[in-house]
Amino acid sequence: MSELRWHPILEEWVITATHRQDRTFFPPPDYNPLAPTKPGGFPTEVPASDYDIVVFENKFPSLQRNPPAPAVQGTELTPVKPAVGVCEVVVYTPQADATLAELPVDKIEHLIWVWTDRFAALGASPDIEYVFIFENKGREIGVTLAHPHGQIYAYPFVPPKLQTEVHSAKRYWNQHNKNLFLAVLEQELADGRRVVTQNDHFVATVPFFARYPYEVHITARGEGKTCLSDFTRAEQRDLAAILKTMLVKYDNLFGFSLPYIMCLHQRPTIGESADHPYYQFHIEFYPPNRTQDKLKYLAGSEAGAGAYINDTLAEDKAAELRALEPRE
Amino acid sequence: MNKQETVKDDGRILIYYTFPTEESGSDPIAENEEDAHV
Numbered sequence: 312m313s314e315l316r317w318h319p320i321l322e323e324w325v326i327t328a329t330h331r332q333d334r335t336f337f338p339p340p341d342y343n344p345l346a347p348t349k350p351g352g353f354p355t356e357v358p359a360s361d362y363d364i365v366v367f368e369n370k371f372p373s374l375q376r377n378p379p380a381p382a383v384q385g386t387e388l389t390p391v392k393p394a395v396g397v398c399e400v401v402v403y404t405p406q407a408d409a410t411l412a413e414l415p416v417d418k419i420e421h422l423i424w425v426w427t428d429r430f431a432a433l434g435a436s437p438d439i440e441y442v443f444i445f446e447n448k449g450r451e452i453g454v455t456l457a458h459p460h461g462q463i464y465a466y467p468f469v470p471p472k473l474q475t476e477v478h479s480a481k482r483y484w485n486q487h488n489k490n491l492f493l494a495v496l497e498q499e500l501a502d503g504r505r506v507v508t509q510n511d512h513f514v515a516t517v518p519f520f521a522r523y524p525y526e527v528h529i530t531a532r533g534e535g536k537t538c539l540s541d542f543t544r545a546e547q548r549d550l551a552a553i554l555k556t557m558l559v560k561y562d563n564l565f566g567f568s569l570p571y572i573m574c575l576h577q578r579p580t581i582g583e584s585a586d587h588p589y590y591q592f593h594i595e596f597y598p599p600n601r602t603q604d605k606l607k608y609l610a611g612s613e614a615g616a617g618a619y620i621n622d623t624l625a626e627d628k629a630a631e632l633r634a635l636e637p638r639e
Numbered sequence: 640m641n642k643q644e645t646v647k648d649d650g651r652i653l654i655y656y657t658f659p660t661e662e663s664g665s666d667p668i669a670e671n672e673e674d675a676h677v
Binding site: 356366367368370425428 | 640642651652653654655656657658
């Protein structure tokens with residue numbers, strides 16, 4: 312069963328996907344579905360003995376190119392729609408015990424090329440309004456397969472958080488004729504206390520308004536950088552480099568491979584905003600750790616009211632991350 | 640970057656991306672130029 316149910320109070324779509332209850336849950340190493348298929352071995356999702364990067368449609372998708380008819384009838388107040396869209400898995404490497412942080416910059420750059428290709432290919436569909444590239448890393452985040460991989464959801468709508476970003480950015484642009492994200496970045500660079508690392512084309516900060524202790528945003532410098540497709544080869548290279556730096560810093564924070572949610576925020580792929588410069592490409596990281604052995608949970612205020620409480624100061628956490636190897 | 644798109648037995652799309660070293664320095668998304676501004 313899979314469908315979109317409208318939440319008229321929050322004015323957002325909820326995706327039901329009951330078949331996902333049966334998805335693979337921490338299989339033993341010999342039955343890793345993301346590994347290459349070895350001769351005589353368990354047939355994995357990838358019927359090849361080796362690969363560089365592979366992308367395939369999720370076996371347990373939340374959204375499908377040809378979704379089933381909804382299981383329930385909608386009403387005028389609570390409409391229901393088929394869960395049309397695409398859910399892809401991006402396997403970074405055939406090496407099951409690697410992490411993105413451990414890959415060389417060249418390999419991370421290759422991954423950026425793949426992300427760029429998928430953004431363009433999926434975003435070209437008239438059914439798709441938003442292409443969301445992300446990685447959930449670590450058991451603490453709820454990951455069910457340890458093999459290094461990310462995911463791509465191609466939604467038939469602009470998801471709420473992205474919609475809010477687009478609306479804020481458009482309003483600011485109309486009022487100030489300036490890119491909101493770049494205005495924030497300008498303020499961060501002028502202040503300097505929350506900057507973690509930077510290069511010619513990107514800046515990593517623990518933002519002024521961080522909601523998690525070690526939240527980091529990597530923002531593209533310069534106007535007209537609304538999505539991966541806007542980047543030159545030099546910018547792709549710099550994005551790979553700053554990702555590598557940031558991920559290694561994360562792993563050096565507590566001496567273990569840090570869990571995180573990594574989200575690429577890009578402009579929608581349809582509508583007026585698809586051609587407008589008020590949006591700015593950035594990557595957001597939300598590590599769940601608030602200390603080495605304590606996690607931040609989204610509890611009453613966050614889950615029930617949408618009001619985040621950060622137990623730390625962004626200035627302190629940025630200084631902590633800045634001091635870690637590798638430094639600028 | 641080379642891209643080989645296949646279809647699995649159950650109809651799902653699977654794409655192999657490969658990166659021959661001799662292509663280093665070329666435009667990695669040239670093959671998708673028409674889609675570059677979706």
